[in-house]
Amino acid sequence: MPNSKPKVVEKSTPGKTANISFEQPAEEILHVILKGAWTINAQLPPADEVEKRLVATGGVRRIGFKTDGISDWDSALLTFLLKVADVCSKRDIDFEKNGLPEGVARLLALATAVAERKGARKKTVREPFLNRVGESAIGWWLSINETLAFVGEAAIALLKFAAGKASFRRQDLVLFIQQCGADALPIVTLISLLVGLILAFVGAVQLMMFGAQLYVANLVGISMVRVMGAVMAGIVMAGRTGAAFAAQLGTMQVNEEIDALKTMGISPMEFLVLPRMLALVLMMPLLCIYADLMGVLGGLIVGVGMLDIGLIQYINQTRAALNISFFLIGIIQAGIFGVLVALAGCLRGMQCGRSASAVGQATTSAVVTSIVAIIVATGIVTVVCNVLGI
Amino acid sequence: MADNKPHIIVKDLTMAFGSFVVQRNLSFTINRSDIFIIMGGSGCGKSTLMRHMIGLIRPAKGQIFYENVSFWEANPDQRDRIIRKVGVLYQSGALWSSMTLAENIALPLQQYTNLKPGQIKELVALKLALVGLAGFDDYYPSEISGGMQKRAGLARAMAMDPEILFFDEPSAGLDPISARLLDDLILELRESLGATVVIVTHELASIFTIGNNSVFIDADAKTMIAQGDPKKLLAESKNPVVHKFLTRGEG
Ligand SMILES: Nc1ncnc2c1ncn2[C@@H]1O[C@H](COP(=O)(O)OP(=O)(O)O)[C@@H](O)[C@H]1O
Numbered sequence: 001m002p003n004s005k006p007k008v009v010e011k012s013t014p015g016k017t018a019n020i021s022f023e024q025p026a027e028e029i030l031h032v033i034l035k036g037a038w039t040i041n042a043q044l045p046p047a048d049e050v051e052k053r054l055v056a057t058g059g060v061r062r063i064g065f066k067t068d069g070i071s072d073w074d075s076a077l078l079t080f081l082l083k084v085a086d087v088c089s090k091r092d093i094d095f096e097k098n099g100l101p102e103g104v105a106r107l108l109a110l111a112t113a114v115a116e117r118k119g120a121r122k123k124t125v126r127e128p129f130l131n132r133v134g135e136s137a138i139g140w141w142l143s144i145n146e147t148l149a150f151v152g153e154a155a156i157a158l159l160k161f162a163a164g165k166a167s168f169r170r171q172d173l174v175l176f177i178q179q180c181g182a183d184a185l186p187i188v189t190l191i192s193l194l195v196g197l198i199l200a201f202v203g204a205v206q207l208m209m210f211g212a213q214l215y216v217a218n219l220v221g222i223s224m225v226r227v228m229g230a231v232m233a234g235i236v237m238a239g240r241t242g243a244a245f246a247a248q249l250g251t252m253q254v255n256e257e258i259d260a261l262k263t264m265g266i267s268p269m270e271f272l273v274l275p276r277m278l279a280l281v282l283m284m285p286l287l288c289i290y291a292d293l294m295g296v297l298g299g300l301i302v303g304v305g306m307l308d309i310g311l312i313q314y315i316n317q318t319r320a321a322l323n324i325s326f327f328l329i330g331i332i333q334a335g336i337f338g339v340l341v342a343l344a345g346c347l348r349g350m351q352c353g354r355s356a357s358a359v360g361q362a363t364t365s366a367v368v369t370s371i372v373a374i375i376v377a378t379g380i381v382t383v384v385c386n387v388l389g390i
Numbered sequence: 391m392a393d394n395k396p397h398i399i400v401k402d403l404t405m406a407f408g409s410f411v412v413q414r415n416l417s418f419t420i421n422r423s424d425i426f427i428i429m430g431g432s433g434c435g436k437s438t439l440m441r442h443m444i445g446l447i448r449p450a451k452g453q454i455f456y457e458n459v460s461f462w463e464a465n466p467d468q469r470d471r472i473i474r475k476v477g478v479l480y481q482s483g484a485l486w487s488s489m490t491l492a493e494n495i496a497l498p499l500q501q502y503t504n505l506k507p508g509q510i511k512e513l514v515a516l517k518l519a520l521v522g523l524a525g526f527d528d529y530y531p532s533e534i535s536g537g538m539q540k541r542a543g544l545a546r547a548m549a550m551d552p553e554i555l556f557f558d559e560p561s562a563g564l565d566p567i568s569a570r571l572l573d574d575l576i577l578e579l580r581e582s583l584g585a586t587v588v589i590v591t592h593e594l595a596s597i598f599t600i601g602n603n604s605v606f607i608d609a610d611a612k613t614m615i616a617q618g619d620p621k622k623l624l625a626e627s628k629n630p631v632v633h634k635f636l637t638r639g640e641g
């Protein structure tokens with residue numbers, strides 16, 4: 001329940017009260033006399049008054065109403081009467097509507113016109129523990145299946161694209177390239193520059209103890225170019241673009257837009273997922289190179305500004321530390337991250353349920369999946385490179 | 391039933407998005423307990439007019455009076471009070487997708503009253519029963535059909551026992567029988583609650599069976615070109631556009 005109520009709340013006005021009393025002209029007839037304001041903001045008598053009375057007297061076969069004293073009524077009166085009607089039907093007592101105000105009688109008829117559909121009501125049964133374990137295991141297995149199927153379909157779409165047969169709109173691709181490329185530059189600049197600075201700071205403190213502060217250039221250069229550039233670009237893109245993909249596709253799912261594509265014979269995989277994936281895979285290596293540069297620049301600022309290393313000296317030291325294979329490893333990783341982020345974003349978007357909160361979940365889950373995938377992939381690449389001795 | 395006290399008065403209203411004028415010089419009066427129809431071709435500004443009347447869009451010019459209070463000149467408190475006497479059924483249902491039907495209907499009750507959860511539950515059950523959805527309390531909007539969503543939207547619009555009900559194309563997308571039932575329901579609600587009902591529609595069947603007053607707005611003229619009881623309009627209107635519309639182009 002919302003805890004911050006708006007200013008204007010209708011308190012139950014003390015002046016407004018509803019009254020109930022009874023009269024019994026004959027053994028089997030009970031007249032319920034209703035008086036006052038029967039509205040939701042009035043003080044209503046307890047609902048089981050009538051039932052209590054029935055229990056107390058017994059033998060009543062017919063209930064009628066006298067409502068001349070009612071000054072005002074709304075849904076509150078209806079819910080009250082529905083309860084009385086319910087009690088009556090349980091005890092097999094006639095419920096006479098003639099004494100009720102005309103509108104009330106009509107609404108009551110309307111409310112009882114359509115009987116509750118059998119089996120419509122949802123039952124909340126608490127499953128036994130083992131059932132729940134089993135179900136979540138099956139769910140887990142199904143989601144792995146789904147993910148694999150999605151990856152497979154994406155691969156097929158990619159092959160079709162390579163064969164020049166994939167159908168998507170070229171202007172979409174251009175738009176996505178702009179969104180994942182140029183539009184991401186400011187945030188990538190900020191993050192990579194800061195990471196370069198931080199690496200240099202932390203490294204400098206240690207290296208100065210040996211008087212080897214020049215090697216800050218090696219530290220920053222190698223770690224940025226080999227891993228951190230790609231990882232930072234990847235994480236920025238996961239938060240920025242992966243989330244956007246999931247939200248876009250999720251909203252399309254909610255609006256049945258994806259169904260509309262399917263029924264037109266257009267594969268959502270080619271039309272929606274492929275251009276997004278291509279755009280990210282094309283832009284990630286470029287973003288990675290840019291992030292590398294920014295990181296090195298960050299290191300250079302610390303090196304030249306704080307450690308009194310000459311500008312040329314720092315640059316030469318960096319160049320000597322790097323080689324082409326480091327650079328390639330970084331770029332290839334960035335490409336892999338691009339695939340992962342795009343897949344995670346699109347997968348979660350396509351799996352989205354049909355509600356606003358499902359879109360939220362899809363977005364969150366896309367970001368989490370992307371980041372986990374990026375870290376795991378980095379681990380694998382690092383180990384593989386180590387084994388291969390690169 | 392219809393005592394002829396004005397309930398809503400629209401005076402010299404001009405609606406525009408930026409420099410694009412949708413309609414100008416709209417003036418009409420909706421009386422208490424009227425079933426008032428806003429009609430006109432697609433895209434002429436019916437929904438936009440409704441959104442002006444329920445306080446979602448500020449008029450470019452003109453006023454909207456609720457019982458002599460000019461809505462857009464009133465202070466926020468007054469506006470709040472007016473708006474709470476209004477129930478709206480949106481064109482697409484607009485149920486909150488992440489809440490169950492019961493939660494959808496309960497939300498305004500929780501916000502604006504001090505009722506106990508048990509009482510709210512009873513009221514919710516009543517509203518659902520009134521629209522023929524008894525027992526569907528725990529369903530999410532995505533789990534029920536379009537027609538049921540419309541009816542659930544109606545139940546939500548009625549949650550606070552409003553004095554004025556607005557409907558945007560209530561029967562669009564419904565089968566003829568459901569559409570007819572919805573019309574009956576609207577009539578029944580008007581009869582029993584005495585509510586004023588404003589309906590945006592171009593269903594001729596509904597227009598003639600339930601409407602007792604109307605305004606016809608036209609996209610080309612960019613203003614209203616007829617008003618009054620739709621049955622009278624059909625019989626008497628000399629305007630070819632109105633006549634064509636009300637006879638489905640059969641002249
Ligand atoms: N938010 C908006 N911004 C700009 N133009 C709009 C907007 N909403 C509606 N319009 C325009 O206003 C006109 C009337 O729209 P609308 O009221 O939805 O028509 P209808 O009578 O079918 O309900 C249309 O021409 C539409 O293009």
Ligand SMILES: [Mg+2]
Nearest residue numbers: 436437438481
């Ligand atoms: Mg409309």
